[in-house]
Amino acid sequence: MLNEQILTNAQVVTADRVFLGTVVLSDGLISAVEEGRSQLPQAVDLQGDYLLPGLVELHTDNLEKHLSPRPGVDWPSASAVLSHDAQIVAAGITTVFDALSIGDVNPKGKRMQQLPSMLEAIAKAQAAGQTRAEHLLHLRCEVSHPDTLSVFRDLVEQPLVQLVSVMDHAPGQRQFALESKYREYYMGKYHLSAAEMDGFIVEQVGNSREYSDRYRRAIVEICLERGLSVASHDDATLAHVEESAGYGMSIAEFPTTLEAAEACRRLGMNVLMGAPNVVRGGSHSGNVAAAGLAQQGLLDILSSDYYPASLLQAAFVLAAEDGHCDLPQAMNMVSRAPARSAGLEDRGEIRVGLRADLLQARTQGSLPVIQQVWRQAKRVF
Structure with missing residues (x-):
């Protein structure tokens, strides 16, 4: 899909757990949440950073x-x-x-x-x-x-x-x-x-x-x-x-x-x-x-x-x-x-069907440092 984005190799934080995984975004929504790394060439590698709900x-x-x-x-x-x-x-x-x-x-x-x-x-x-x-x-x-x-x-x-x-x-x-x-x-x-x-x-x-x-x-x-x-x-x-x-x-x-x-x-x-x-x-x-x-x-x-x-x-x-x-x-x-x-x-959590409002954060010591932010799958920061 032309408007599909794949975010992979992230510590995905859902409402009840944290796991190394992949989140797929389509038409402004979260279309898939999966464990493991995507092997697709178009997948964006988040380098092990946290992927969190907006x-x-x-x-x-x-x-x-x-x-x-x-x-x-x-x-x-x-x-x-x-x-x-x-x-x-x-x-x-x-x-x-x-x-x-x-x-x-x-x-x-x-x-x-x-x-x-x-x-x-x-x-x-x-x-x-x-x-x-x-x-x-x-x-x-x-x-x-x-x-x-x-x-x-x-x-x-x-x-x-x-x-x-x-x-x-x-x-x-x-x-x-x-x-x-x-x-x-x-x-x-x-x-x-x-x-x-x-x-x-x-x-x-x-x-x-x-x-x-x-x-x-x-x-x-x-x-x-x-x-x-x-x-x-x-x-x-x-x-x-x-x-x-x-x-x-x-x-x-x-x-x-x-x-x-x-x-x-x-x-x-x-x-x-x-x-x-x-x-x-x-x-x-x-x-x-x-x-x-x-x-x-x-x-x-x-x-x-x-x-x-x-x-x-x-x-x-x-x-x-x-x-x-x-x-x-x-x-x-x-x-x-x-x-x-x-x-x-x-909105408010990483779950299939909800809005793709997300943020990528990397910790420096105990401080979370934001790398990217998406609202409805559009990068805004």
Whole structure:
């Protein structure tokens, strides 16, 4: 077949094992997965490197860094999307959910102003075939912001929206149960004076009390009607998880405690944690460590969050550490599990009939170094 590609002499990583083998690609799909080396002259020798499923990223705000590369600098959105896309695919990510924040908790931020141009630029680049990874949208809804529900109702009509998360970053809620931690974080990050911080806290507490419960319920109902996956964010207690599960949420993003992660498992929610947490050896904010959850069988999905290259590296870190998981299990956390949790049944593993989204990686010491990436059998890196 003219459009057939044969990749051979690779350590093929499927959903449950690793073996030296051959993978055949036809019409954008995986048409054969076989043990052993192909003897056909047209077969491409991968020289014993790993052949892995393309990564699926559910939660990254990496695009924002390209839109605002420095404080006070606004970069053209079309150029920013393509730069972001290049970084994403170079990290082995073939499907990315770009996280767009509705409701800015930064008193000096521009997220809400940037939102329309970000969404339009992603949609246009994707429609024009300019992106190398496939881009979908993850709407992050700050339910304590007065405008969140109305903006969400407008944006949820966009066909690229596949995932929605709800969160409340007001003081006294979830991640910031202690007002002292909230004050320390926002004064340090956004350079607020004590007086500015006092006024900001009063405003945020009032907004949370007025809008959060009502907006959370309305957003979840809209998502369930549309068949969209819904995620909670920063669940810290049993009560938080019970509330999230009661709303029908299927993903728990970044639970902050072991108690919350255990409750997620009991109630059937997939636990998503940050890959940087794994690579760095713990949470930068002092919350529960992702590797510790993996060791106890409580970790389902990894997300690169703010550092795209961490996703593949974290999978190899987990596979290399005794008592965590093997490489197929670790790779499932960055491919099959996120794909399935977002309703994508056509990708996420090396299996006949699925999309030929693949990456070739060679290890240097313990570090996986990406050599090539394919999306639907087309080489994109």
